[in-house]
Amino acid sequence: MPLLIEFPTWFTVSVAVAVGLSLGSFLNVVIYRVPRGMSLSRPPSTCPRCGTLIRFYDNIPFFGYLALRGKTRCCKSRISPRYPLVELMGGLLSWAIVVVRLDALPSATPIHVAVALLFLYLALGLGLIAASFIDLEHMYVPDAITLGGTVVGLASAGLRPDTDYTGAFVGAAVGFVMIWLPFDYLYRKLRGRTGMAMGDAKLVMLAGAWFGLPGAVFALLAGSVQGTIAALVIYLTRGSIEEPEAVTQERAEMERLIEAAEGEERERLIEEFEKDPIAQEAEPGLLGARLAFGPFLALATLEYLFFGELWLAWLFGYEV
Ligand SMILES: [Zn+2]
Structure with missing residues (x-):
């Protein structure tokens, strides 16, 4: 097998960016169709x-x-x-993976290992981008992304230089419990209603599966800091944080369904609706603001992908 280092950088980067742009194009289909329950391949x-x-030449990514x-x-x-x-x-993500992560690999890395890593990190990054846009629009993150991403992270832990299998499993488990316990389980016990953190817990679990416990902790801390700053900035510049339009529509649709249903069906729908975090309208003020946290967890996980070593150096005080 030829080595990664035998290919000129311009070539590796061009191929990677073209692949990233095309996958970004597919990602648009995911972001639009998955929350609407539509098939990805048809129509x-x-x-x-x-x-x-739409003609294929009008569908050329970005251009x-x-x-x-x-x-x-x-x-x-x-x-x-x-x-x-x-x-x-998608294009920028692919470029960054090549120049930051692949470039740091040992010079004797075979090309097939480098290509496998490129696609693994692309899957992670693209999944996080899709999760962010879906969460921003609909206030939920599909399990296909969070659970699927966790499985890929756990399964590939031995192939990547980020962590080992033990680290990945511990990171995923602790990452999940870190959010689920206080924000879902205890919240439900204390307030008697569903917390809204299951999607977020699964995202931190995903970060743990890819980068071990340090990755999960970083995602939670850096995500919280950046989410808080963003919420303050939006609140101060616009005076309020409105929930996404799609969420208001989805709640109205659910209320219409309940109104139209009768008997047991109605009971079932009401029960299902009350479990849904979007059932109540957002409370006024900054504390009741309904701002998706997923994009900030996703952003922090991407930051860890590219700058994780700096964080580890700071955390454990060693030179990298
Ligand atoms: Zn038209």
Whole structure:
């Protein structure tokens, strides 16, 4: 097997960025379709306004959006800037993995190991980006991402230089309990209603599965600090933190369903609704603000992916 070091950097980076942009394009499909319970493979992408099939050359990641100047070819309706943004994030993520993580590998690393690591870290990063956008819009993170990501992290722990199998299992378990115990279990005992932290607990578990206990602790601490700063900034500049529109709509839809149902079905729906963290309207003020925490946990986990060694050096006081 040829070694990673035998390939010129421009080549490795170009291939990685192209792969990242394309996967970012697929990620847009995930972000839109998964919360709506739609299939990822069918139907092919169409214009949301007039239903015209989108041509492959208009679907070229990032550059397609630029060439079209942000409007669809068919009916000139506005394309959400989220599409090129997510594609660009995929490209940047892939670039950063090559120049930060792969570049730090021993020079005798075979190319197939480097490629496997690239795809593993891409899976992690892209999963976290998808989780963030879905959480921002719908205030929940799909289990497919958190549990799936945890399984991949645990299974690949022996292949990556981040931690070992024991570290991954301990990190995942402690990471989950760290959030679940105070914010879900105790909260439920004390307040008699569902906490809203299950998705967050699973995200910290994911960080632990990939980076061991130091990763889980970092995700929680750095995520909390950055989330608090963001909440303060939004509160001070806008005067309030509004819940996402989709959440208000989903609650109204659920209330309509309950209104229309009768008998046992109605009982079942009410019970299900009360377990849902979005059942109550957000309380006014900064403390009741409903700001998704997932994106900050995801951001902190990505920070650990790229700067984890600096944090470890600070934590344990050793030179890296
Ligand atoms: Zn159209």
